[in-house]
Every structure is written in structure tokens, then in C-alpha cells.
Amino acid sequence: MPEQPLLELRAVTAGYDRRAPAVRNASLTVAPGEAVGLLGPSGCGKSTLARVAALLHRPDSGTLLLDGAPVRRWRHRAPRAQRTTVGVVFQQPRLSADPRLRLTDLIAEPLRATGRREDVPDRVAELAAAVGLTPDLLGRRPHEVSDGQLQRACLARALVLRPRLLICDEMTAMLDASTTAALVAAVEDYRTATGAGLLAVGHDHTLLKRWCDRTVHWDDVTSGTSGTSLEPSVPSAM
């Protein structure tokens, strides 16, 4: 028996309508310290699967195991130990940042929510440096910074509780080449320092092949079915 996977999804079916699930029978594992890239076209259901893996969406059926332990509760009902094992970065920083919070509070929020207020000054300073945010940016609110700067803050927020698994759902799809390379480098520095695993979801196979130890295609993750029920969002004709 090889070492126990950090994350294991077994035959997960999930979606927003039981009659037409966005994900059917998907299986995927991430070993401790491993970086896995999940590739698929827009609209295939890969973000839904990422939400399941991040304990943010309860699947209709199937099993999710973290360190071999099955996950039975989701979102805020999930036990804290499981919830804080996973950090998530989403595609659109504007939609995932509270517009009222200064960047420093955005990054510190998970610490406050888990009663680790005393760690705030040290952790925020440490992470701001790691993701390349300067002190004057930390005092600003989301509307006063660029998408790239806000995504840097969202990455810092995802890392603040030292997750052992990081899930990046199209983290760099809105960003320019240099900011993309900077954010990927920040993730890799964190993983080198902590040995955390990574599930990077995206459609850019040049990027994911370069970034990850292993890439899997959506069709292989959901094999055993004839594909998803969604109508293809990309017409096949050129």
C-alpha cells in the first residue's frame, strides 16, 4: 500500500440540479506534497469539483477523504480541523474579497475566525512579503488595488492558516504573464517550505504542465461515463 493520499475523491457526482449534475462519477487523488493539475475546457464542471474538494459544496454522491478520513459535513458545518486543512484561491479576486475590508484584514480574517488573533501581526507581515504586497497596499480596500494585487492578497489569505492542501481554481486566468509567474512562484515557495499538496484547476495546459508534477485531463477524471451532461460550451467546428 503506497502512502495515504492527502486528498481522495471517489466517484463524486455533484451539481446544482440532481437531474443534471455538473460532475459525474469523478475520481482523483493528490498525494502529500504532490502538485496535481486538473485540465478541462470552460464549463466542464471542474470548478464544481474544486468546490467539493475544498469542502465548499456537498456532492450528491461519492466520497471525499482528507488524510484517509471521510468528510461527512460541508461548509461551516465541517469540523475545523478538516476545514483548515484546505486553502482555496478562486479565479475572480473581486468576487471573493469583502469590499469593506482592508487587505491586511482580508488576509487576517481566517486567523480571527479561528481565534488566533495574536498571530495576526506576524503572519500578515510574513505573508505580505511572500506574495509581494507592500505595506502601503495592505492599508487599502479592494477597489483601490488592481486585480493582480487583490489576487496576491487572496493567495495570502488562503495560506494564512498554513493549509496542507492548496486548491487554486483558475487562480491566474485574469492576470498578466508576470503576475502569473509571481503568484505561482509564491505558491511553490510555500510548498517547498511546508510540503503542502496542490490541486491546480485550469484550462491552460502550458501553465499547468510547467507548474505541476502531474496533470490529469477532465475526461480521464470522469472516465467510466460518457462525459458530463452539460451541453458542450465549445462548438467543435473551427
Next chain:
Amino acid sequence: MGHPSSIGADAVTERTPVLSVRGLSVRFLMPGGRRVAAVTDAHFDVAPGECLALIGESGCGKSVLASALLGLLPANAQSAGSARLGGLDLLTADEKTLGRTVRGRLIGLVPQSPAAHLTPVRTIRSQLEETVAALTGVRGRAAVRAAARAAAERVAFPAGHLDRHPHELSGGLAQRAATALALVGDAPLLLADEPTTGLDRDLVDRTVDELRRHVDAETGDGTGRGLLMITHDLAAAERIADRVAVMYAGRIVELTDARRFFGSPGPRHPYSRGLLQALPDRAFTPIPGMPPELGDLPGGCAFAPRCPRATGACAALPPVTDGLACHHPLPASGAEELRSTTPAPENARA
């Protein structure tokens, strides 16, 4: 074809540019007397049948430049310089001229987010018909209907989807619908503002290939269209651009032939080189630091604080020579060095 003077111009020099921008600057006046230098002293032409890609990091002023050309700057903006399009200066034209002769007729806008650009409560057919009626001489219900169908056909938008609302379309079809609307007025200049943001790679390729096709196709008067594509997607720019303009902190720092830029000898401005080297199929290394605030630019070269080649000379603003604004450009032979530092994609993880 055309009138005698344009034939003469064609014969003597290259074809007259569709768009000619000289010394374009845009300043935003902020509360408290602060001034934001969004665009500074931009010079470029777009020729008929040419695609010029304007590239740079987000927040460098690219979209402000597009808004200036369309006369869509907010009230607190001041612009200077000129942008000539068919005998008209876009920067001094009044709102009536912009509304009646420029938008849609002289400039077709391909928007950043087609889903947000299309009217959500109306079908694609209804929006195309309205645009045909507003921008062309076609009159009569049957004729307008036929013209709208032809406009959809031109961008390969399937006729069976014409009666759908925007939310019922995939990203690719919404993009085609928006492109169809941009082409209805047969404008000599297409302006595409980040047309590929958020699309997956196949869709990016298809979208830019379609734009390229419309640039290569002849317009009604047989002169050809120009395309100004604003993008941070370097792969999309490489795919369709004839020339590339690199913008940093509101200034165009390099303007060059696309094949030379992406291939050999490669970019000559250290910033352009850094951008290319950040790509995952090249070195995948970021440019250190972040772009400066446009409201608080350093006195000399704005890139100097991030530049590995910066010297004392960079405290002065570099003049633009030969399409390049840099005190110490990379040598033209630097291409070999650039290529040799590019590791193979598979073994390159740090």
C-alpha cells in the same frame, strides 16, 4: 477605386494609416489636486489590413487609451495630442460627432466581456436588427432582417441561435455575436479591448483568428480594416499581431515588428523581455516588484526600480529612438542569449 488623392498617396508611400495617434496623453484630476498620468505621449499608426497589439500589465493605461479614442473618458479626464481617423481628430470631436459618425461607423468596438456588453433582455437577432437599422442605409423589415442574418453569417454565428438571449449562449458564441455587432457598420478601425479575457485557450485561438480574418477581408470600399487589439494575453498577440506596442506605466516603451519581437532577435526593452520571460513556456520567472502607481510616477524611466540593467542614466526620461524608449536596450543579438536561457518545458520546475 477611391478618389484620386488616395490613389496618389498609395502610389507614393505606404497606404495611408487608418488611425494615426500623435502625442496622446490622458490625465485624471483626482480630489485633492492629485493627477494620475494614465497615458503619456503615445505615438503610433494602424495601417489598413494591419493588426497592432498593445500589450502590458493590467493597470498600465491600455484601456484608458481605448476610451480616449472612443470619446468615453470620464469627466475628470483631460487629454492632449491628436488621434486622426479619416480626417477627424477623435480627441477634439464633440459628443454629437462621436455618437453619429465615430462609434460603430468609424470604430467598431469588440468588447472585453461580450456577456456584459450584450443587452440581456433581448435576443441576438433583435440586437443585430437594431444595429443594422441604426448604422446602415438598409430600410424595410424584410431587408433589415436579411441584413442581420448576413451579419451573423459573416462571423459564423449559427442562424439557429439568433432567437436566443445572451445568457443562453456559450462564451464563444456570445463573443461572435458581439463581433458581429462591431462589424455591422463596416468601420475602418476595429478596436478590441481584451477580447480574450477569461476564455480558454481553444476559444482564444478561435476568437483572434476570426478577428484576423476580418482584418484581412476587404471592406466595402476596398481599402481594408485596421485592428488595434489591447491585451495582456501575449499568446493571443503573438498569434495575430503584425506589430506590437508595449506599454508600461502609461508610456509606449517599445513598438516593433511582431515576428522580431516574439521570435528573433526578440524584444529589446528590458521590460518587454521580462514580460516574455514570464511566460510558462519560456523562463516562467516574474519581473521583480510591481508596476508603479500612475499617480506617483518616478521622474526618470518608470521601469528603472524593477530593471536589472538600470544605471544612473535612468534618472532621466529615456527618449524614444527607433521605437524604443530605454537608455540601455538589450543588444539586437541578445536573442541567442534569450533563447538559450529558456529551459525545456518539462524539466523546468524549480
